[in-house]
Amino acid sequence: MKPHEFKLTEDGIRAVLPPLEADIMEHMWKVRVATAGQVYEYMKKKHPEIRRSTVSILMNRLCEKGLLERTVDRGRGGMRYVYSVTTTREEFEENVVKSILDALMNNFREATYAYLSKMKK
Amino acid sequence: MIYLLPALEILMVIHEMGRFGALLLASSGGALTLMYFLAGSRKIGKRMIPVDREEMEWLHEGITRLSKRAKIKPPKVYLLDDYIPNAYSFGNNIVLSLGLFEVLDEEGILAVAAHELGHIKNRDTRLFPIVMYLRFLMMTLTGAVLLLGSPLAKVSSLILYIAYEVERSKFMKKREFKADRAALKILDVPLSLKRALEELKYYEDLRASVKVNGIPSIEPGIDRDERTRSRLIDTHPSYEERIARILMYSNILNFQIK
Structure with missing residues (x-):
């Protein structure tokens, strides 16, 4: 889903x-x-x-x-x-995260990259 | 009246179109009769499973008991693989959808079955197909007159057709009320039919509300928008009308028992 x-x-x-x-x-x-x-x-x-x-x-x-x-x-x-x-709950959660990140990357690519790299640090 | 209007239409077609009219009548009548018999022999669908007596003893015994009270031969009962609550009858058969078992308890299911037994007892399972095929005949003949008839015949034919639709609606609603009345006479708890209809109305309202708003809630949706339905040619009375009549009949029955 x-x-x-x-x-x-x-x-x-x-x-x-x-x-x-x-x-x-x-x-x-x-x-x-x-x-x-x-x-x-x-x-x-x-x-x-x-x-x-x-x-x-x-x-x-x-x-x-x-x-x-x-x-x-x-x-x-x-x-x-x-x-x-x-699906298991874990698979469902993975799907949710994937869908949201895909949407963010499609719409706000630079800002999403910048934020994710900040998070890594 | 339900038979008089098609008879008038037939007479008009023969009068207006002569031999061609008679030929048209014979061919459409023949085709509809053939359809009637073909449909009758193919009504048991793939998704319909006969009720196993061992598996569902309460249902089998309940329907047999109600049939005895209605003084009719116990019908064959089928379960339909459909999650939408639904029930109908044809010939001496009753079909109950599996969805019905999700929203009603045993008493409610037997109440719905009693309504269908009412249709069988009142011979509606034989009458309804005739009314439906007469409608097809009216449509065909009216169409032919509209194409080939004189201006006066066109107007008369159209009036006859509209009158038939109104009459059909009144007839079908009357038969629904009559089936409810028959059910009340044979049920252990007559008001279980009222409760079952209330639950089915709740289901319909909620489902419509979920479809429109996409936001499920516990509360039922608002009543169905009456403006979107034509009360004049509806073949089924509303749940509210049926519930009101059930209450009325129950009071009369109680009075008669006392």
Whole structure:
């Protein structure tokens, strides 16, 4: 996933993902595979007012962004969608840094070089 | 009225175009009948998986129980590989999308299934395709009259077509309300249908809001913009209309039970 915007005022992955999506991803990187129902149970503890629909929409949005993958699982209790992470957190962070640095180099090449060389010292 | 308007259009085509009109009518009628049977035999799509009784006993048993109460043969139930919550019926079959299972609990899913059983009981699964094919026939005949008919026939044909669309919309909405009413009579908890519709409305609003604003939030989006939809030819009543009627029918049912 290539971030389209970077929020300077937010911490961690919230800088590139909306807060609820970031919460879901934090959890998904821990568990790696989960159903929307399981993620809903986790999210409810943090956001008691959240609804199943919200979690389902956000998880499918994360699929569209390429961070999650949806597959049909036939297990106990019948057929259901199971979501799994497509990248590790480290790979995701690497991608974010690469995208931002590429954008900076394309738009402010000299200033970026100057700043990076200062940082090295 | 839904059948009278196409009959009037047919009479007008024959009167206006004589033998050519009769030929046009026979060929378009034949083509639509063929389409009706072909479509009927190909409705089971690749993404539709029959419900396994062992895997989803609660769903199978729930639908069988509701069918008995509705005094109809239990339908065949399919699951659709689609993350958008959706349900529909055709013939004696019910299709529930997997997305439905993500946003509704078991009670809500059975409520949605009960609405589809209502359509089957009310014979809508047989009626709706006929109404749809009559619409295609109306379109074809109106198009032919607009191209080849006299000025008076052109105006009359157009009026008949518009009247048919309005009538079709009224007819389809009435059948949706009737299916809700049938569902309320067979559900263990009649208001579970209201709760399911509220959740589905919430889903639709939120999804539209996320699409437009790109900012997901917990709060539902604003109600759908009524100006963008033509109430005159909509075939489905809004969630609000259905919920209001469900509350009304529930009160009547409670009163009858007491």
